[in-house]
Amino acid sequence: MAETxxxxxxxxxKTAVKTAVETVPATRSLRREDLHVxxxxxxxxxxxxxxxxxxxxxxxxxxxxxxxxxxxxTAQDIDRFLAVYRDHLTGRGLTxxxxxxxxxxxxxxxxxxxxxxxxxxxxxxxxxxxxxxxMVTAGCQEAxxxxxxxxxxxxxxxxxxxxxxxxxxxGAARILGVDVVSVPEAAGGLDPEAVLRVAHEVRASGxxxxxxxxxxxxxxxSGVSMPVPVRRRLLDAAREADLLILEDDPYGLFGLDDxxxxxxxxxxxxxxxxxxxxxxxxxxxxARVGFLVAxxxxxxxxxxRTLLADELSTVKSMLTVNTSPIAQAVVGGMLIDxxxxxxxxxxxxxxxxxxxxxxxxxxxxxxFGDDPRITWxxxxxxxxxxxxxxxxxxxxxxxxxxxxxxxxxxxMRYFYAADGGERAIRLSCxxxxxxxxxxxxxxxxxxxxxRVS
Amino acid sequence: MAETxxxxxxxxxKTAVKTAVETVPATRSLRREDLHVxxxxxxxxxxxxxxxxxxxxxxxxxxxxxxxxxxxxTAQDIDRFLAVYRDHLTGRGLTxxxxxxxxxxxxxxxxxxxxxxxxxxxxxxxxxxxxxxxMVTAGCQEAxxxxxxxxxxxxxxxxxxxxxxxxxxxGAARILGVDVVSVPEAAGGLDPEAVLRVAHEVRASGxxxxxxxxxxxxxxxSGVSMPVPVRRRLLDAAREADLLILEDDPYGLFGLDDxxxxxxxxxxxxxxxxxxxxxxxxxxxxARVGFLVAxxxxxxxxxxRTLLADELSTVKSMLTVNTSPIAQAVVGGMLIDxxxxxxxxxxxxxxxxxxxxxxxxxxxxxxFGDDPRITWxxxxxxxxxxxxxxxxxxxxxxxxxxxxxxxxxxxMRYFYAADGGERAIRLSCxxxxxxxxxxxxxxxxxxxxxRVS
Numbered sequence: 001m002a003e004t005x006x007x008x009x010x011x012x013x014k015t016a017v018k019t020a021v022e023t024v025p026a027t028r029s030l031r032r033e034d035l036h037v038x039x040x041x042x043x044x045x046x047x048x049x050x051x052x053x054x055x056x057x058x059x060x061x062x063x064x065x066x067x068x069x070x071x072x073x074t075a076q077d078i079d080r081f082l083a084v085y086r087d088h089l090t091g092r093g094l095t096x097x098x099x100x101x102x103x104x105x106x107x108x109x110x111x112x113x114x115x116x117x118x119x120x121x122x123x124x125x126x127x128x129x130x131x132x133x134x135m136v137t138a139g140c141q142e143a144x145x146x147x148x149x150x151x152x153x154x155x156x157x158x159x160x161x162x163x164x165x166x167x168x169x170x171g172a173a174r175i176l177g178v179d180v181v182s183v184p185e186a187a188g189g190l191d192p193e194a195v196l197r198v199a200h201e202v203r204a205s206g207x208x209x210x211x212x213x214x215x216x217x218x219x220x221x222s223g224v225s226m227p228v229p230v231r232r233r234l235l236d237a238a239r240e241a242d243l244l245i246l247e248d249d250p251y252g253l254f255g256l257d258d259x260x261x262x263x264x265x266x267x268x269x270x271x272x273x274x275x276x277x278x279x280x281x282x283x284x285x286x287a288r289v290g291f292l293v294a295x296x297x298x299x300x301x302x303x304x305r306t307l308l309a310d311e312l313s314t315v316k317s318m319l320t321v322n323t324s325p326i327a328q329a330v331v332g333g334m335l336i337d338x339x340x341x342x343x344x345x346x347x348x349x350x351x352x353x354x355x356x357x358x359x360x361x362x363x364x365x366x367x368f369g370d371d372p373r374i375t376w377x378x379x380x381x382x383x384x385x386x387x388x389x390x391x392x393x394x395x396x397x398x399x400x401x402x403x404x405x406x407x408x409x410x411x412m413r414y415f416y417a418a419d420g421g422e423r424a425i426r427l428s429c430x431x432x433x434x435x436x437x438x439x440x441x442x443x444x445x446x447x448x449x450x451r452v453s
Numbered sequence: 454m455a456e457t458x459x460x461x462x463x464x465x466x467k468t469a470v471k472t473a474v475e476t477v478p479a480t481r482s483l484r485r486e487d488l489h490v491x492x493x494x495x496x497x498x499x500x501x502x503x504x505x506x507x508x509x510x511x512x513x514x515x516x517x518x519x520x521x522x523x524x525x526x527t528a529q530d531i532d533r534f535l536a537v538y539r540d541h542l543t544g545r546g547l548t549x550x551x552x553x554x555x556x557x558x559x560x561x562x563x564x565x566x567x568x569x570x571x572x573x574x575x576x577x578x579x580x581x582x583x584x585x586x587x588m589v590t591a592g593c594q595e596a597x598x599x600x601x602x603x604x605x606x607x608x609x610x611x612x613x614x615x616x617x618x619x620x621x622x623x624g625a626a627r628i629l630g631v632d633v634v635s636v637p638e639a640a641g642g643l644d645p646e647a648v649l650r651v652a653h654e655v656r657a658s659g660x661x662x663x664x665x666x667x668x669x670x671x672x673x674x675s676g677v678s679m680p681v682p683v684r685r686r687l688l689d690a691a692r693e694a695d696l697l698i699l700e701d702d703p704y705g706l707f708g709l710d711d712x713x714x715x716x717x718x719x720x721x722x723x724x725x726x727x728x729x730x731x732x733x734x735x736x737x738x739x740a741r742v743g744f745l746v747a748x749x750x751x752x753x754x755x756x757x758r759t760l761l762a763d764e765l766s767t768v769k770s771m772l773t774v775n776t777s778p779i780a781q782a783v784v785g786g787m788l789i790d791x792x793x794x795x796x797x798x799x800x801x802x803x804x805x806x807x808x809x810x811x812x813x814x815x816x817x818x819x820x821f822g823d824d825p826r827i828t829w830x831x832x833x834x835x836x837x838x839x840x841x842x843x844x845x846x847x848x849x850x851x852x853x854x855x856x857x858x859x860x861x862x863x864x865m866r867y868f869y870a871a872d873g874g875e876r877a878i879r880l881s882c883x884x885x886x887x888x889x890x891x892x893x894x895x896x897x898x899x900x901x902x903x904r905v906s
Binding site for chain 1: 481490550751778
């Protein structure tokens, strides 16, 4: 009796469950394949894999993480920079109510620290642009999205990018449905003739190449820099192919030496270059403040002239309205505090990163100097170097490396759209201390030697 | 001889100028028509016109500006909220280095205050969602862009929007090339049957309607709210038409009474609603922090289940990486400070806005109560009301109103994609004091009477 009752109750429950499952419309779950391709971004999947491996092996030394070193600021610096910026506004004659409004209200779409950024660009880079040509963005990532959106008007408008390419750029293009056409980088760096050739192919296919994305200083991921004559030739090539250049320079302050490397924008006499700036490495990532410089004249059908930065402000307003003036104030305070020279403010950071990169390159020579099958490049600065190995450095091997050797790295494969990078590894040394770099390369040495012997 | 020399010199100068003009490549100026359609956004052009008129007539009373009132916070509150949030992290056991890293480094893509926001939604709205379903965004504008990008996979995926529609939403869709199909709002508000009818038309045309955008409480621009039975019927209609609902609720705290108006998300038993949140009115716009709640289950081809918020994080990472943790900390501190209840923290603000709206409605009755040709609606809260007039309230008349009568307003025309709103005016009372509202309506009365008498 008791058993029968239990069985009956069970039957009722099962029926109820069955009915519930049957009556739940299939639409209660969204199908992942119905979502936009940006959701399936292969770069994001790669980064997720990296993060997941890093989380599973927390004791592994990360030669994969490319974020800045943690030790340069504390949270109290936020308060200090905010106070400096408020005093700056007061010193310019703003009333307390106007200072409050500047920080708390909606503000100018293109931001309020464009003047300070223009002063910084003049002092540090020899780039002379009006403050109105500067748009402050929610990090450099948004600057890429805004520039791409403004320039690429239809499905036939494409953008060129040096390959291997920073995944943030290809991801930005994917969000907007803009095709990226790769310009392969040779071992010695970008060849401007290759840009002309690819631009010609694009035009022959009936499409319009609007711009070329390039990181001239210590690129992510390759670490490669462009010699000055190549920069000049690239500007000529851009003119010949009627291309704009999207110049991204997050690492320029961190050369191994103090040799000046002129920005493309500093050599640009023809408004060819849109300069993309980041404060993630020169101040800190948490501000999420970047900028773009777009001093290109734009002319409409009636002959009215504006600056491209003005035109792009509509795009900015529909993406994020404006960049948080609180975050702008933090960066603005830092700029004022340093006399508008990031080079001056970043001397200590530059020393740290130089030390790490020298340590990395010396350790690579120690580990692999005797083996001609293993080569690496010698970046002149920045956070990254590339190690070429005689085997496929894929995700399965990365997991082996993490688990059995305690060292993480990034497959260069991640930075290629089609083939490429299979036998190469990106090494980063930004977030570590020199002894961790030593230890990481020692572990990497064992991992690589076990594969090739 | 002197004259000849002058003429020769002039000739040389003219030749030089001519040569310079001829040798400047045409490409030095970009053509505005070659830029993306988002640059030409008609809403942006309208807002520019409004701003420009406001700048030319600074003494005009603005019944056009919809931004929040300035007097609720000072810049010192930023420091206070930051300190509260830092103490909160310390209280949760984070070391000083971990607190620094939380505020200064790159962080979790979907943000760090999702748990506080989930607590606020439970306390204020009866919306129970896991913290992981919350994504913190660079203002609600970015939340719209992210939701639209994730859901609309191809050119046949469209979104429905109640018309008249907030221009930020149509602008976000334009950036992404997503078509917006209007669902006309009747005088009494949205009719869910109209949603079904439009969704059916979209399907019949071979396209797929992915979602409906709606502001259920005191909408911008119409001021209209949805009665509770209509909300329930709308959720049923969304299920029938296999639509998601994008619920935007920036004004819900500011009802004329304390009558609870359940969010669609609070009534949603079927994961139909993506809730879009803003702190611009409940905290302040300068934080530029908003959020979305996307607790929809997503299933991939292998049967793996995730939350939509997780899937959308890829889109977020390629737009702005993550929302400034400094800005998040300001809002997080405010939430902690208020026991995670914006309703509690906003009682004073709600009183201000109620007083202004009551003043506006009373003043309209005083000015226009005797004239049956002039009507207006009676919003139950929020920042906006609509005045219907027996003439076309266009930009030319707005300029007359500003110059000759000293009062600004917004043509309702701006909020329609095709025809609509020609003889209607949006009135806003958020940024003013009650006496300014009185004065503004008095001036508006004179302007309108001069047109109709």
